[in-house]
Amino acid sequence: MKILYALILCLFVYQAQAEIEYRDFKQPEQEQAYQTLISELRCLVCQNQTIADSNADLAKDLRRQVYEMLQQGKSRQDIVDFMTDRYGDFVMYKPALKLKTMLLWLGPVLFLVIGLATVWVLRSKTGSSDEQLTKEQQAKLNSILEKGDDA
Amino acid sequence: MKYLLPLLLFIALSVFLAIGLKLNPREIPSPLIDKPAPAFNLPVLATPEQRLSQADFKGKVWLLNVWASWCVSCREEHPLLIELAKQNKVLLVGLNYKDEAQAANAWLGKHGNPYNVSVMDADGRVGIDYGVYGVPETFVIDKRGVVRYKHTGPVQPGELENIFLPLIEKLEAESA
Numbered sequence: 673m674k675i676l677y678a679l680i681l682c683l684f685v686y687q688a689q690a691e692i693e694y695r696d697f698k699q700p701e702q703e704q705a706y707q708t709l710i711s712e713l714r715c716l717v718c719q720n721q722t723i724a725d726s727n728a729d730l731a732k733d734l735r736r737q738v739y740e741m742l743q744q745g746k747s748r749q750d751i752v753d754f755m756t757d758r759y760g761d762f763v764m765y766k767p768a769l770k771l772k773t774m775l776l777w778l779g780p781v782l783f784l785v786i787g788l789a790t791v792w793v794l795r796s797k798t799g800s801s802d803e804q805l806t807k808e809q810q811a812k813l814n815s816i817l818e819k820g821d822d823a
Numbered sequence: 824m825k826y827l828l829p830l831l832l833f834i835a836l837s838v839f840l841a842i843g844l845k846l847n848p849r850e851i852p853s854p855l856i857d858k859p860a861p862a863f864n865l866p867v868l869a870t871p872e873q874r875l876s877q878a879d880f881k882g883k884v885w886l887l888n889v890w891a892s893w894c895v896s897c898r899e900e901h902p903l904l905i906e907l908a909k910q911n912k913v914l915l916v917g918l919n920y921k922d923e924a925q926a927a928n929a930w931l932g933k934h935g936n937p938y939n940v941s942v943m944d945a946d947g948r949v950g951i952d953y954g955v956y957g958v959p960e961t962f963v964i965d966k967r968g969v970v971r972y973k974h975t976g977p978v979q980p981g982e983l984e985n986i987f988l989p990l991i992e993k994l995e996a997e998s999a
Contacts (some may be wrong), residue, residue: 760954
């Protein structure tokens with residue numbers, strides 16, 4: 673039981689944030705924007721972490737960049753453009769929806785549709801091949817049902 | 824016939840997975856290709872009172888090699904850069920990235936200096952403008968100051984002869 677409690681408690685553990693710098697914000701909205709942005713930008717050194725999670729030097733520099741741009745009154749879109757102009761779409765954990773990233777966005781839906789279509793085709797095929805039992809088969813079935821299989 | 828479709832699907836899947844295995848996830852295409860090289864104005868490593876900008880290299884084909892004394896894999900490509908410098912075919916500019924002048928100069932003294940000139944990007948801001956994420960990186964910039972090629976990670980022996988030198992030759996032939 674103790675183990676179960678421990679496991680349940682594990683569910684409430686939030687992902688650790690590597691960010692340690694103290695940032696001073698004039699408005700709470702700005703701080704909110706900062707937190708959102710750094711958790712959406714990929715650290716390109718440690719590719720499966722955001723710059724909020726990563727302690728890599730580059731992540732620190734990019735956090736500084738985001739902070740400074742917010743201080744200069746730049747909008748969220750300005751900062752996203754700044755990053756993608758330099759590092760490409762890959763820098764965004766959630767890449768923009770455009771022609772180049774279409775497959776990325778629509779791929780999963782496409783595969784789901786292909787999967788469903790396959791299932792549907794296979795089912796309708798086996799469904800149509802369901803034939804009626806012949807008289808002999810029906811008689812055999814009845815005898816099995818009455819006497820059991822080993823008769 | 825019954826097994827043909829699964830077999831084809833299996834082959835298709837294998838081909839995709841095989842391609843995926845060969846791709847390098849660290850190789851991120853640079854959005855800077857065919858764009859003007861980002862501007863900088865940085866102190867020269869050897870003579871910090873002097874400053875250089877990307878505009879100073881206009882009219883020349885040049886390589887911008889991002890390096891640092893703390894960068895282990897820079898050591899790996901260093902002999903190749905020395906070899907390239909000996910051939911004297913292209914202007915080799917070093918971007919000394921997030922380093923200290925003293926350590927950087929000592930490193931060049933110890934291993935040899937292949938660069939025509941190195942500039943200091945101490946806080947890595949120019950690095951961000953160039954989309955640097957894994958030192959060493961090498962940019963090939965043409966006479967008009969446009970980035971034509973980017974290589975991430977240490978340059979491998981074959982790549983100098985097969986990629987860089989032919990490209991440099993081609994760009995040299997272009998008009999400024």
